[in-house]
Every structure is written in structure tokens, then in C-alpha cells.
Amino acid sequence: xxxxxxxxxxxxxxxxxxxxxxxxxxxxxxxxxxxxxxxxxxxxxxxxxxxxxxxxxxxxxxxxxxxxxxxxxxxxxxxxxxxxxxxxxxxxxxxxxxxxxxxxxxxxxxxxxxxxxxxxxxxxxxxxxxxxxxxxxxxxxxxxxxxxxxxxxxxxxxxxxxxxxxxxxxxxxxxxxxxxxxxxxxxxxxxxxxxxxxxxxxxxxxxxxxxxxxxxxxxxxxxxxxxxxxxxxxxxxxxxxxxxxxxxxxxxxxxxxxxxxxxxxxxxxxxxxxxxxxxxxxxxxxxxxxxxxxxxxxxxxxxxxxxxxxxxxxxxxxxxxxxxxxxxxxxxxxxxxxxxxxxxxxxxxxxxxxxxxxxxxxxxxxxxxxxxxxxxxxxxxxxxxxxxxxxxxxxxxxxxxxxxxxxxxxxxxxxxxxxxxxxxxxxxxxxxxxxxxxxxxxxxxxxxxxxxxxxxxxxxxxxxxxxxxxxxxxxxxxxxxxxxxxxxxxxxxxxxxxxxxxxxxxxxxxxxxxxxxxxxxxxxxxxxxxxxxxxxxxxxxxxxxxxxxxxxxxxxxxxxxxxxxxxxxxxx
Numbered sequence: 001x002x003x004x005x006x007x008x009x010x011x012x013x014x015x016x017x018x019x020x021x022x023x024x025x026x027x028x029x030x031x032x033x034x035x036x037x038x039x040x041x042x043x044x045x046x047x048x049x050x051x052x053x054x055x056x057x058x059x060x061x062x063x064x065x066x067x068x069x070x071x072x073x074x075x076x077x078x079x080x081x082x083x084x085x086x087x088x089x090x091x092x093x094x095x096x097x098x099x100x101x102x103x104x105x106x107x108x109x110x111x112x113x114x115x116x117x118x119x120x121x122x123x124x125x126x127x128x129x130x131x132x133x134x135x136x137x138x139x140x141x142x143x144x145x146x147x148x149x150x151x152x153x154x155x156x157x158x159x160x161x162x163x164x165x166x167x168x169x170x171x172x173x174x175x176x177x178x179x180x181x182x183x184x185x186x187x188x189x190x191x192x193x194x195x196x197x198x199x200x201x202x203x204x205x206x207x208x209x210x211x212x213x214x215x216x217x218x219x220x221x222x223x224x225x226x227x228x229x230x231x232x233x234x235x236x237x238x239x240x241x242x243x244x245x246x247x248x249x250x251x252x253x254x255x256x257x258x259x260x261x262x263x264x265x266x267x268x269x270x271x272x273x274x275x276x277x278x279x280x281x282x283x284x285x286x287x288x289x290x291x292x293x294x295x296x297x298x299x300x301x302x303x304x305x306x307x308x309x310x311x312x313x314x315x316x317x318x319x320x321x322x323x324x325x326x327x328x329x330x331x332x333x334x335x336x337x338x339x340x341x342x343x344x345x346x347x348x349x350x351x352x353x354x355x356x357x358x359x360x361x362x363x364x365x366x367x368x369x370x371x372x373x374x375x376x377x378x379x380x381x382x383x384x385x386x387x388x389x390x391x392x393x394x395x396x397x398x399x400x401x402x403x404x405x406x407x408x409x410x411x412x413x414x415x416x417x418x419x420x421x422x423x424x425x426x427x428x429x430x431x432x433x434x435x436x437x438x439x440x441x442x443x444x445x446x447x448x449x450x451x452x453x454x455x456x457x458x459x460x461x462x463x464x465x466x467x468x469x470x471x472x473x474x475x476x477x478x479x480x481x482x483x484x485x486x487x488x489x490x491x492x493x494x495x496x497x498x499x500x501x502x503x504x505x506x507x508x509x510x511x512x513x514x515x516x517x518x519x520x521x522x523x524x525x526x527x528x529x530x531x532x533x534x535x536x537x538x539x540x541x542x543x544x545x546x547x548x549x550x551x552x553x554x555x556x557x558x559x560x561x562x563x564x565x566x567x568x569x570x571x572x
Contacts, residue, residue: 027091032110034174043092050084054113054174058082062169065179066133066160073169078125079118080173086114113174122166126182130160133182137189139235140196142203144228149203151196157187190238199233199240206231206242206300213253213296215287215309220256222249227300244297246289253287253309261285264316267323269358269458276328276458276473281320285311326362326456327475333415334471337407338431339463345385345400349468352404353461354381356470361457366420367412369405369447370440376401403468405447406437408461411470412449415457416478416522416530420448427541428511435484435516435536453477478522478529485517493540499547509543 027046029039036053038046058081061072075081091111137157143150165182172180207224230248233240254260267281292309299307339346352373361367376382376398385399402425409422413436422438423445429437438447451457458473491513498504515537522530 027088030109031091033087034113038088043088046088046092047084050082050087050113054082054084057174062173063179064129064133064165064169064182066130066182066184067135067158069133069135070179071129071132073125073129075173077121078169079121080170081116082174083114083116087111090114112171115170115173117170119166122169123162126160126162126165126169130162130165130182133184134159134187137187139189139191140193140199140240141191142196142199142233142240144203144207144231147207147225147228149200149207151200151203154189154192154196156189158184159187161185191235191240192238195239199242202242202301203231203233205302209305211296211299212306213309214306215253215257216260216311218257218260220253222252222256222296226252227296231297231300242297242301244293244300246291246293249292249296250287250289253292260311261287264314266316266318267320268318269323269328269360271357271460276460278320278323281316281318281323283316284314286314288312323360323456326360327454328360328456328458328473329475330473331471332457332474332476333411333413334469335407335410335414336467336469337403339403339466339468340400340431342385342400344383346463347383348385348398348400349403350463351381352401353463353468353470356404356408356459356461359459361451361459363451363454363456366448366450367457367459369408370442371446373398373401373404373440374442376442402439404461405440406432407468407470408459409438409447409449410436411459411472413520414480414482415472415474416453416480417457418450418452419532419534420450422447422449424536424538426539428514428538430511434487434514434538435518435534436482478524481521481523483519485519487514487516489537490514491540493542495543495545497545499545501546504546505544506546507544510541511538513538513540 027038027041027043031037031039033050034054034057036050038049041049058075060075062075062078062080063070063072065071135157138152138155140154141152143152161183168182169180207228210224211222211227213220213222226248230245230252232243232245234243235241262284264284265280265282267278269276270279271277287309291312295307295309299305339349355373356369359367359372374380378397382398384397405422410433413419424435424437425432425439428434439445440447453474455475455477460469460471460473462469493509493512495509515535518534518536520530520532520534521528522532
């Protein structure tokens with residue numbers, strides 16, 4: 001009996017193993033992988049089917065979703081690889097499991113694809129993509145609208161949970177064609193509802209009534225509408241902190257008081273007895289916007305509603321001490337040029353000298369003659385006098401101011417200052433040093449120099465003794481040596497017959513034309529620091545003849561300051 005039973009077990013076991021071996025190389029019927037039916041196929045056929053059907057899908061971008069936001073992942077960059085062979089191996093091969101044999105009899109079902117995962121690459125890709133899927137939390141806010149406080153409630157944000165999202169992607173990849181939903185978590189705002197409610201209560205207190213300010217002996221009242229415009233709430237360390245516009249509140253106080261502030265009096269130089277003296281420099285009074293904001297803010301959020309504000313001293317931009325430190329103590333350079341016999345022209349020079357005199361050029365500042373003299377208009381005290389415009393002698397407002405340019409240029413030249421801009425006349429006038437003179441024309445030609453010394457430079461200009469004088473007061477710094485090449489390539493002046501021109505105006509002519517080079521060597525103590533040359537070519541100042549009968553009035557034109565170039569050049 002026992003021998004027979006044992007033989008039966010052996011026979012049955014053999015039949016079972018035989019059956020398992022028989023089906024080991026085939027996929028059970030009804031087996032699907034990510035929607036691909038591989039049931040009844042041999043292992044090799046199943047691998048080919050999966051590679052054919054799922055291979056293209058395995059390289060397509062993966063659509064992921066968090067809330068209403070979607071994005072994509074590159075499977076390769078995310079470290080995801082579909083293993084068709086391993087997937088088929090999981091459902092084939094020799095096994096002792098009865099379930100495996102049963103599946104071949106009654107049919108199998110869906111099987112998960114086998115996915116190889118580089119976890120570090122996947123986490124990095126999810127973290128990067130998750131940033132675009134985040135929704136930022138919205139802080140609560142409080143503001144004034146039409147003078148009334150209005151609150152905006154806070155809203156939580158969301159962010160992707162990276163570790164859980166990794167698992168969700170691995171589980172759903174290839175299995176679904178829909179966007180893969182990634183797990184998220186809430187991100188609370190920095191300013192929550194409690195913070196918002198506290199700020200709202202504070203805002204209601206701010207506009208609960210006016211604030212009275214006690215300043216000096218006055219008591220201006222700041223109304224609620226001004227308090228509302230001057231107050232805002234800024235998120236700070238998780239709370240809404242009230243900030244007050246000190247400048248706006250200061251203006252509101254000043255506007256509601258009488259002569260509350262005193263402007264500081266800038267110190268400046270004036271000439272007394274021909275020498276510079278410092279006048280002014282008194283301090284003024286002002287309000288400190290920070291102190292105003294602090295005091296008014298404290299009153300606006302309390303029930304007292306009274307703020308005490310103090311006047312503070314305001315220093316002048318230029319104090320007496322700062323001007324004294326500039327070393328304006330001696331004449332370091334001066335130059336003068338003779339006047340002509342035209343009285344209107346002299347009036348322009350007197351006015352120009354008034355504007356130049358007292359001008360302070362601080363260290364590293366640049367002096368501009370055009371800026372100093374402008375506007376060159378009748379309203380600024382100028383008169384019409386002789387000029388040359390495009391070679392035609394005429395009258396213009398400010399005529400003769402080129403003499404101001406020449407005289408001031410030479411003062412700066414011998415002070416050793418940096419020559420920034422100057423232009424000689426097209427014709428030479430014998431009352432000026434040849435080659436070392438200048439002209440101006442508003443908008444195109446200026447005379448500028450830079451005070452490149454450590455001391456201030458104070459300009460003094462005046463008309464006296466038939467001459468225009470310009471002096472520069474400072475502290476001796478440079479030593480200047482000047483020389484010239486002398487006149488070269490002289491072109492004699494001639495007479496041009498313009499009698500055929502209906503508007504011909506006779507002119508007796510002036511100097512010959514020539515070329516000249518001016519040299520300047522500037523020394524600081526015994527060291528040569530500037531070695532300069534300036535070449536210029538003058539045109540001949542030709543006479544104009546209209547006819548013998550019309551030339552009689554030409555003599556009185558010789559004294560007019562024709563300091564203007566011809567052609568398209570215009571200068572004052």
C-alpha cells in the first residue's frame with residue numbers, strides 16, 4: 001500500500017513538473033503589459049511585441065500635473081528605462097508556483113512593466129520640474145483705498161513632495177497615457193490670517209481721527225486722508241509692519257504752519273576793497289523725516305493722537321569753515337585786455353564781468369564761461385553790439401563777449417589749469433596775444449578749464465582803466481612757462497571788390513593771416529607735469545570795397561569787435 005501510494009505521488013509530481021516545464025517558455029493567455037496583449041506568445045515574441053509597442057512610448061516626454069499646472073519630464077534625463085526582457089522574464093520561466101500553471105489554464109491579467117530607475121537622476125528632474133508646478137503662497141495685505149482700510153486674505157501655496165512624486169512617476173509611467181498626478185503639500189504664507197487681522201485693526205486705528213503735531217509754538221493737525229496716504233504695511237519677518245512716509249508727513253506739517261522752517265544761508269565769497277571775504281554760512285532749521293514718521297506713527301496708532309516733533313539744525317551746503325579750507329588767499333594768475341572805443345560793447349563786458357566775478361571753482365570742478373554768462377539776452381542785462389556772422393559784420397546781443405573769453409582763458413592758462421575747451425578766432429586782433437586767445441558761441445563753442453589743484457579758485461573780473469581784468473584767487477600751486485613759435489606762413493590781407501553786391505558794406509580790413517604755435521610748460525615744484533603745444537592758423541582779414549563813394553563810412557567800423565569767423569561759424 002505504501003509503495004503504491006509513493007509511486008502515485010512520484011507520477012503525479014512528474015506530471016506537474018512536466019506541465020510547468022511545458023508552459024515555462026510561453027506567456028499565459030490574457031497577459032497584458034501597459035495595455036499591450038502578450039498572452040499566448042513565446043518569451044521571444046513577447047519581448048519583441050513589448051519593444052515594438054512600448055519602446056516608442058518609453059522615449060516620449062512624461063506629462064506630470066500638480067493641481068491645475070502641468071509640465072513634462074524627459075524619461076532619459078529622469079533616469080527611467082523600460083526593460084522589456086525583464087518584464088517578460090517575470091511572467092515566464094520554470095517555477096513551482098501553482099498559480100503560474102493556473103494562469104495558463106484560466107488566463108492571466110495586467111502585469112506591471114519592469115522599469116529601471118536612477119533614483120538620483122529622477123529626484124533631480126522632479127525637483128526641477130516641481131518648481132514650475134508650485135503655486136506661491138499669497139501673503140495677507142492691508143492697504144488704504146480712498147482713505148479706507150482694505151484687507152486681502154492670505155492664501156496657502158502648494159509644492160511637490162519630491163520623494164512621493166518619484167514613486168508616483170515610477171508606478172504610473174507607461175501604464176497610463178494621462179498626466180501623472182504628483183502629490184503636493186501646502187505651503188503657508190509668511191503673513192497669515194492672524195497677522196492680517198492685526199494689521200487691519202491697526203489701519204482702522206490710524207484713520208480713527210486726525211493727529212495733532214506739537215512743533216515749536218505751533219500745533220498743525222494732520223487729517224485722516226493724509227495719514228492714509230502716508231501709511232503702508234510691509235511684510236517683515238512674518239508680520240505686517242506699518243511704515244510711515246516721513247517726507248510726505250513733513251510736507252504736511254510745513255504746509256499747515258507759518259514760517260516754521262528757516263533756510264540755511266550758504267557761505268560764499270564777496271569782494272570787499274578788492275579782496276575776497278567770506279559772508280553768510282548761518283545754519284537753518286528743518287524737520288527730520290525719520291523722527292516725524294516715528295512720532296506721528298506712534299500717535300496715529302494710539303488713543304492720545306498727539307505727536308511731539310522737534311526742529312533740528314540744518315547746515316548750509318557751504319559753511320564758512322569749508323570755504324576757509326579751500327585756501328583762497330592770494331592772486332595766483334591775472335590777465336587783462338584793452339577795451340575798444342565802442343561803449344555798448346563795453347557795457348556787455350561790464351555785465352559779463354559781474355557774472356564771472358565771485359564764481360568759485362572747487363578742486364576738480366570745471367568752469368564753463370558760456371554757462372556762467374548765460375542767458376545772453378537783453379533780459380539778463382546785455383546789449384546789441386558788433387559781431388561777425390558768416391563773414392558779415394552786424395549787431396547782436398552780447399557782442400564783444402569774446403573778449404571775456406580771451407581774458408578768462410589767459411587767466412586759467414597762467415594758473416596752470418587743465419584746458420578742457422577753447423577755440424581761437426578765425427581772424428587775429430592785435431589787442432590779443434597771437435594764438436593765445438579764445439571766442440565763444442552759445443550752443444557750439446565754449447571756453448572751459450578744470451581746476452586740477454587741491455585748492456579752490458575764485459574768479460574776479462572787472463572793467464577799469466580802459467581794460468578788462470580777470471584775476472584768479474587761490475593758493476600758489478603750479479609754475480607756468482609760455483612761449484610761441486612766432487608768426488609763420490604769413491598770408492597778407494587784400495581788398496575784395498563787392499561793388500556788384502546790393503547789400504555790400506565796406507570794411508577797411510584787418511590783420512594778415514598766419515600760423516602760430518603756443519607752448520606751455522607747467523611745473524609742480526620742480527617737476528614738469530604738463531608739456532603742451534597748441535597750433536592755430538588765422539585767416540587774413542581782407543578789406544571789402546563797395547565803391548569809392550560808399551567807402552567813406554568804413555573807418556568807424558574798424559573799432560567794432562569783429563571777433564567772429566567767416567563761413568558757417570558763429571560766435572559771441
